Amino acid sequence: KAGVTQTPRYLIKTRGQQVTLSCSPISGHRSVSWYQQTPGQGLQFLFEYFSETQRNKGNFPGRFSGRQFSNSRSEMNVSTLELGDSALYLCASSLGQGRSGANVLTFGAGSRLTVL
Amino acid sequence: SQKIEQNSEALNIQEGKTATLTCNYTNYSPAYLQWYRQDPGRGPVFLLLIRENEKEKRKERLKVTFDTTLKQSLFHITASQPADSATYLCALEGNQAGTALIFGKGTTLSVSS
Numbered sequence: 698k699a700g701v702t703q704t705p706r707y708l709i710k711t712r713g714q715q716v717t718l719s720c721s722p723i724s725g726h727r728s729v730s731w732y733q734q735t736p737g738q739g740l741q742f743l744f745e746y747f748s749e750t751q752r753n754k755g756n757f758p759g760r761f762s763g764r765q766f767s768n769s770r771s772e773m774n775v776s777t778l779e780l781g782d783s784a785l786y787l788c789a790s791s792l793g794q795g796r797s798g799a800n801v802l803t804f805g806a807g808s809r810l811t812v813l
Numbered sequence: 814s815q816k817i818e819q820n821s822e823a824l825n826i827q828e829g830k831t832a833t834l835t836c837n838y839t840n841y842s843p844a845y846l847q848w849y850r851q852d853p854g855r856g857p858v859f860l861l862l863i864r865e866n867e868k869e870k871r872k873e874r875l876k877v878t879f880d881t882t883l884k885q886s887l888f889h890i891t892a893s894q895p896a897d898s899a900t901y902l903c904a905l906e907g908n909q910a911g912t913a914l915i916f917g918k919g920t921t922l923s924v925s926s
Contacts, residue, residue: 701856730913739918740857740902753913787856799845799864800906800914804856 701805720788728793729771817917836903843905
């Protein structure tokens with residue numbers, strides 16, 4: 698079956714602009730998580746959506762937002778871009794069965810954002 | 814605050830040797846611990862999961878141990894090969910509802926022939 702698809706793969710923006718990244722999860726997966734990866738901080742959790750509801754949120758400013766649609770596809774948005782937002786943004790999907798089972802993630806290849 | 818530490822950023826070993834990577838955590842009571850592999854330019858790929866009541870898990874050349882008293886997991890790759898060169902990430906999931914999967918910064922393993 699198809700994996701997790703993220704678009705665009707690469708993008709360049711300038712400070713102050715906003716960006717929207719898209720993620721199509723594996724068919725049947727209802728949970729989508731977003732992570733930011735930088736060389737210095739590693740993988741940092743942004744937020745998780747399950748059945749169109751934000752179930753969990755990391756410690757990022759309000760400029761970072763997301764949503765999930767009824768078909769489980771998700772988007773994340775970063776407004777008023779800063780140089781420090783340059784990173785690899787990874788989306789991961791899972792069955793999201795809740796806390797009775799482990800949350801094993803399948804990641805996409807990521808969207809590489811460069812802010813100039 | 815909750816913290817996950819992978820003891821070294823880089824580990825270099827010779828082909829055929831056993832690679833041992835360490836993951837330590839503090840202020841956490843994880844229900845599960847997972848290990849992922851990440852190659853350059855790609856997203857992490859799930860390798861193994863171990864539950865808090867399990868001591869050891871094996872999959873082919875991979876072995877994971879989980880010591881909740883020491884708050885530590887060890888990840889072993891036996892008979893290592895150059896193709897095992899990658900970054901390995903440990904991840905913890907809490908045992909409370911709504912907790913997300915949190916990752917360590919990873920250890921980059923280089924296996925030379």
